Amino acid sequence: MDKKxxxxxxxxxxxxxxxxxxxxxxxxxxxxxxxxxxxxYIINTYVSIKDEVDTRFIIxxxxxxxxxxxxxxxxxxxxxxxxxxxxxxxEKGPFGILQPKEIHEIDYNLFDIIIVPGxxxxxxxxxIGYGKGYYDRFLxxxxxxxxxxxxxxxxxxxxxxxxxxxxxxxxxxxxxxIIFTNLLNTYTR
Numbered sequence: 337m338d339k340k341x342x343x344x345x346x347x348x349x350x351x352x353x354x355x356x357x358x359x360x361x362x363x364x365x366x367x368x369x370x371x372x373x374x375x376x377y378i379i380n381t382y383v384s385i386k387d388e389v390d391t392r393f394i395i396x397x398x399x400x401x402x403x404x405x406x407x408x409x410x411x412x413x414x415x416x417x418x419x420x421x422x423x424x425x426x427e428k429g430p431f432g433i434l435q436p437k438e439i440h441e442i443d444y445n446l447f448d449i450i451i452v453p454g455x456x457x458x459x460x461x462x463x464i465g466y467g468k469g470y471y472d473r474f475l476x477x478x479x480x481x482x483x484x485x486x487x488x489x490x491x492x493x494x495x496x497x498x499x500x501x502x503x504x505x506x507x508x509x510x511x512x513x514i515i516f517t518n519l520l521n522t523y524t525r
Contacts, residue, residue, distance in 0.1 A: 339497055343464050346456040346491060350387045353488050359511040360390035363486050366509045368397065372482050376448035378404045380417065380481075383426060383434040388453060389486040395423065406442065408470070409435045415474045417442060444474070447481040452505050457485045458496040461504030461517030475503035482506050489513065 337345075353359070367373055379398045384391040398405045399421065406417040410430045418436025420426060429435035452471055454463035463485055465471055475483060485505040489512040508515040 337497075339464055340467065342496070343455055343467060346464055347387075350455060350488065350491060353387070353490060356387060356488070357390060359488055360384075361393060362511040363389050363509050364393035364397070366511075366514055367394065367484065367486070370507075370514070372449060376403060378406065378442075378447050379449050379451070380406045380408075380447040381449075381451035382453045383407050384453075385431075385433055389488065391451060391486070392423070394451060395420070406440070406447065407434075407436050408474075409439050410470065411439070413468075413470075413473075415470050444477055445480040447478070450475070450478065450481050450483045452483050452485050454485050454487060454505075456491040456493060456496065457487050457505070457508045458493045459508070459515055459517065460495075461485070461506065461508065462496045462498040462502055463505065464496055469501075472501055472503045476501070484509060486510075 381391050381394050395405055404419060406419050407426065408415045409418050410433070416439045418438050419440045420436050425436055426434040427437050452463070452475070454465055456464045483505040484507045486509050489510040492508060492510055504517060506516070506518055508517060
């Protein structure tokens with residue numbers, strides 16, 4: 337099956353997952369328990385839509401903990417980023433996605449954590465995204481920072497098709513487990 341077919345299947349599967357808010361909360365608590373979260377000062381996270389893992393918990397707690405929070409702004413075929421100090425700093429952008437009202441130039445390698453959206457992930461860190469390539473182009477520029485994919489447990493597979501330009505995440509967190517993709521070491525908390 338190609339990515340386009342898989343995308344459609346996994347979007348339907350994600351839509352049918354129950355208790356997404358509760359599972360999103362469990363995912364956030366796993367993230368918050370990682371040493372990298374405690375050490376991180378600059379967080380880059382997408383703003384969740386529809387059936388995605390809810391990132392409002394991440395944004396809210398990062399701001400409470402005095403971390404700097406950057407969210408993506410779609411500009412043409414690229415992602416730029418804006419710093420927010422409140423959810424009120426967001427407005428609807430392309431595809432109905434909330435994004436910062438202003439863009440701030442920042443060296444991407446200053447991001448300690450990059451929360452990466454995805455529809456499904458495999459245990460090696462590859463993902464099925466939305467098919468526009470925004471995150472693969474952005475992640476290809478990252479030399480530092482920990483890339484973390486958040487997903488529901490039912491959307492983690494052993495293998496997904498990937499191309500040379502596809503960028504992997506370092507960690508995948510679901511409501512049931514944390515997978516360190518570079519070590520292929522999985523444990524459940």
